[in-house]
Amino acid sequence: xxxxxxxxxxxKTKVSTSRFLRASGSLVSGMLILFTVxxxxxxxxxxxxxxxxxxxxxELMMETVTSVYGKMV
Amino acid sequence: MLLxxxxxxxxxxxxxxxxxxxxxxxxxxxxxxxxxMLAPLIVTNLPGSTPAVSREYQIKAxxxxxxxxxVEWVPEYFETEDSPILIHVLGTNPFGDELRDSFAGRExxxxxxxxxxxxxxxxxxxxxxxxVPAGAELLIDGxxxxxHQQGVLTVGESEAFVRMGGVITFTLHADRVRFFxxxxxxxxxxxxxxTQLLQLALTPR
Numbered sequence: 001x002x003x004x005x006x007x008x009x010x011x012k013t014k015v016s017t018s019r020f021l022r023a024s025g026s027l028v029s030g031m032l033i034l035f036t037v038x039x040x041x042x043x044x045x046x047x048x049x050x051x052x053x054x055x056x057x058x059e060l061m062m063e064t065v066t067s068v069y070g071k072m073v
Numbered sequence: 074m075l076l077x078x079x080x081x082x083x084x085x086x087x088x089x090x091x092x093x094x095x096x097x098x099x100x101x102x103x104x105x106x107x108x109x110m111l112a113p114l115i116v117t118n119l120p121g122s123t124p125a126v127s128r129e130y131q132i133k134a135x136x137x138x139x140x141x142x143x144v145e146w147v148p149e150y151f152e153t154e155d156s157p158i159l160i161h162v163l164g165t166n167p168f169g170d171e172l173r174d175s176f177a178g179r180e181x182x183x184x185x186x187x188x189x190x191x192x193x194x195x196x197x198x199x200x201x202x203x204x205v206p207a208g209a210e211l212l213i214d215g216x217x218x219x220x221h222q223q224g225v226l227t228v229g230e231s232e233a234f235v236r237m238g239g240v241i242t243f244t245l246h247a248d249r250v251r252f253f254x255x256x257x258x259x260x261x262x263x264x265x266x267x268t269q270l271l272q273l274a275l276t277p278r
Contacts, residue, residue, distance in 0.1 A: 046131075048131060048171060048174065048175075049126070049130070049131040049132075049134035049135050049168070049171035049172065049174060049175035050171070050174050050175045050177075052131055052132050052134070052135030052175070053134070053135040053138040053139070053175040053176075053179070055135065057136075057139050057143070057269070057270070057273055058273070060132060060135055060136060060139065060250075061249060061250070061251065061273060062249065063128075063132050063249065063250070064128075064248045064249055065127070065128050065129040065132060065245060065248055065249065065250060066128070066248055
């Protein structure tokens with residue numbers, strides 16, 4: 001009869017693995033958001049004079065000279 | 074000494090990990106939300122993310138293009154039926170490449186655009202639109218009225234320019250770009266300004 005050497009994984013390690021997976025998941029989702037949100041926001045916001053020139057006069061008059069995050073550019 | 078410093082750091086890390094705030098922020102949903110809120114701030118503050126030209130001049134460049142859509146020049150001021158509308162910027166160029174880019178490939182009433190940056194008005198051939206940045210008024214050799222007699226739409230951005238009788242003057246009002254129109258000067262320059270543009274203009278006090 002062959003004796004199998006069953007390795008017993010301590011419960012602490014199991015918890016660490018699950019925490020690691022959860023952390024990785026949140027990191028990946030965070031990175032996705034980090035890259036997609038600004039890209040989407042930028043696609044909707046005029047960022048050049050050419051973009052602004054596509055707006056109507058009325059729309060142009062609503063644009064503030066200070067950027068959306070309050071940073072003077 | 075080193076040991077005590079490392080022990081101190083270890084104590085801070087331990088206590089931070091135990092803190093309810095850290096546990097709350099460690100949750101995947103919460104950390105994702107935090108990243109979502111911080112992402113735009115991080116990206117807009119990355120080096121190189123700030124445009125070389127200020128937003129104010131990007132908007133003013135777009136206004137200049139819009140003015141050409143709402144102002145009519147007498148055909149005699151053009152060599153041919155499809156001659157481009159000549160835009161001149163006097164003195165320093167506050168637009169960088171943005172002004173040229175905003176006009177590139179566009180047409181108004183079958184006319185394209187040509188943008189040039191000139192050191193003085195007398196050095197150049199007569200444009201259809203002359204933009205005079207603040208401080209460049211001194212570069213105008215002679216009277217603005219003489220320039221208007223040549224059918225030029227003059228656009229400036231200073232009080233001095235208003236006093237000189239420029240046709241359109243930009244101003245900043247509640248953080249937004251607005252403009253005044255001097256109808257007498259427009260008449261002197263034989264320009265027809267659309268009612269829509271006149272209605273959006275500020276009235277000088």
